[in-house]
Amino acid sequence: MHQHGIGVWMAKRRLKSPDKVALVHGEGSTLTYAQLADATDRVAAVLRDQGVGKGDAVAYLGENSPEFLQVMFGAAQLGAVFVPVNTRLAAPEIAHVLDDSGARVLIHDPEFAPRVAAAVPAARTPHVVVTGDGDADRPGLARLARTAATDAAGPVATDHGDPAAIVYTSGTTGRAKGAVLTHGNLTWVAINCVVDYDVVSTDVALMISPLFHVASLGMGALPVILKGATMVLEKGFEPGRALAQIERHGVTMLSGVPTTYQLMADHPSWTSTDLSTLAKLTCGGSAVPPRILNAYEARGLSFSQGYGMTEASPGATSLPPHMTRAKQGSVGLPHFFTEVRITDVSGEPAPTGSVGEIEIAGPNVFPGYHGLPEATADAFTPDGWFRSGDLGYLDSDGYLHISGRLKDMIISGGENIYPAEIEQLLGELEGVTAAAVIGVPDERWGEVPWAIVTVRDGAAVDVEAVRAYLDGRLARYKLPKNVIIVDELPRTASGKVRKADLRARFGV
CATH class of the missing domain: 3.30.300.30 (ANL, C-terminal domain)
Structure with missing residues (x-):
């Protein structure tokens, strides 16, 4: 089997752009792609020493950090499956994610230790490792990585059809389901973003949304790494700090939800911050209200808006900035390598302008839910389209408009x-x-x-x-x-x- 998975991305970046800054984190610390790749190799060695092999699940509970990416790509090098855990979850919810995924290892930031202690006994996760140095009795990831022997054999062979991650849905009804995302899913969502958002190697992306969320990961971190651009990692969002980071680092790309952009525009530093480098703003979650469009257009900025979900890795459509006003209220056209259609209650194609269920197909669409064959079968049509559960319509130009959830x-x-x-x-x-x-x-x-x-x-x-x-x-x-x-x-x-x-x- 050839190596087609994301496990080779770090090695290829080390070869192609070793001295390029990959990450800016903390108060200005940086990692080049060579340094990030070397650190990822060491983390992969730590995971291997914990018994992780192809198909094993590796969970991560922590804020945005270099370690998040090192664990994800380190797991991919072993053919393991990365399980990002939402930091907002309570202990019983964490236990469900760990138990359902069968995580062999959990790596977590120290501040989550109380929740982990409550969750892990019920979850039966064999190995728990804290980020940082830890202590002599319980060495942390950094301490273990310094002495780990890397594998000269290189990444385990994986194909686009192999699972790369299990991302748990928000669980708005019932227990969260684990959406299995393959190496191909993550590769193609990144390619879609490179094509439709014009990501280039000179971009500087400010990551203010949590990487455990698939939008920040699949449509933020992955296309940036694919192109060899730079990420400024923030542990959380504070509008004043975000504005300061844009000016300090010459940020060109920013993603968020309408509330994010509103809080920035309402901040006292809004009018005095130099935003001249910003060129690519993307917004998801819901439509951008006119008042926010007005505030940003007054500064010469406009938005790409879009629609998606975890099961699409997550991007399905995008509305380019030059169509923001002409197609206000729309979430745009399908991504380049993705298809969208509308069907009526009988499953037949709905006429243009008629509301029906939104269905999605493409190489970024997941193969199913982990351990839930019935839910997986229910999620797809007989001809293989994913049933989103969302209602919408396509206008005469092919632009998608969202009407709401079927259940809403x-x-x-x-x-x-x-x-x-x-x-x-x-x-x-x-x-x-x-x-x-x-x-x-x-x-x-x-x-x-x-x-x-x-x-x-x-x-x-x-x-x-x-x-x-x-x-x-x-x-x-x-x-x-x-x-x-x-x-x-x-x-x-x-x-x-x-x-x-x-x-x-x-x-x-």
Whole structure:
């Protein structure tokens, strides 16, 4: 078998661009591609010493750091399967990920030790290693790597069809499912990004979103490494620091969700920060509200927006910046090597402009859920398209518009109401900073829409103001019957609103 997996990426980067800065982390520390590749070889040796071989799962629980990438690529060199763990998970959720994936090794940052201690006994993970030096009794990854003997034989042979990662879905309903992503999936999503976002070797990407989320990994880190560009790794997001890092490092690429961009535009340093190097802004999670577009366009910046999900590694479509206004509300065209179609309730292709289920195909689409053959079978059509569970339509130019989740669709008096349509308009209402629309049981209509919103301090937003704003923009049966103001909306790591939480709280 030839070596076609991501396990050779570090060696190839060491050969092609050894002295190029690969990572900037902490307070300005750097690693060249040669240094990153050498460190990855040593981490692979540590994992091998822990008994890791082809097909074994290696879990990682930690913030953005060089070690995250070293463990991922080190596992890939052994033909092992990388399992990034969401740092927001509670101990029982961590235990589920470890147990379900069968992780042989868990590597974690020291600050997560209490949760790990509570999770691992239930998860039966044989080896637990902390990042850093650890101590004499429990040597950490860095200490172990310094004395590990690297394997002169090189990476284990893998093919594009072999599993490279198991990424657990956010688990908005029931327990999280592990989406198996192959070496081919991760390769092709990176290629899609290089093509559609014009990633080049001179780019400097600021990574403010967690790498454990597949969007940051598959559409951020991987295309940057594929092109030999530079990443500035941040452990978390703070708007003032993000602005300072853009100016300090000449950042050219930035990815985030609408809230990320809003917080940066609202920061006191916004107008004084030099943003002249920024050229590529991508936004996912939800549509970019006009107020954010206006703020960035005033600084000469525009967005690429897109749509995707874990099962697509995650990119499915992208809307280029020059079409942001012309196709406002759309999430764009399918990525270059990806296909999207809309089907009706009978599974037949839906007419242009008709709402139906969004289905996705391409080499970036996963083969299935780990250990769940029935869920995998249910996720695909007989002819092999992934059923997203999302509703949308294609306009006459082939651009995709999202209408919402199948399970989120509201049926009121026999009429279908798509929350995304209402949410997009609410995002344009002065004073509203974020909005989610859910269906609430109603004796007369079956269900009626309620709007859950966050607002700026002092904003006069209530049900009358919302209904008055939307009246004439939407059919009256779509107008929210109630408006509830909250401090923040519950979100997944990718920034998507957890509507199941809202329905549980407000679905009276």
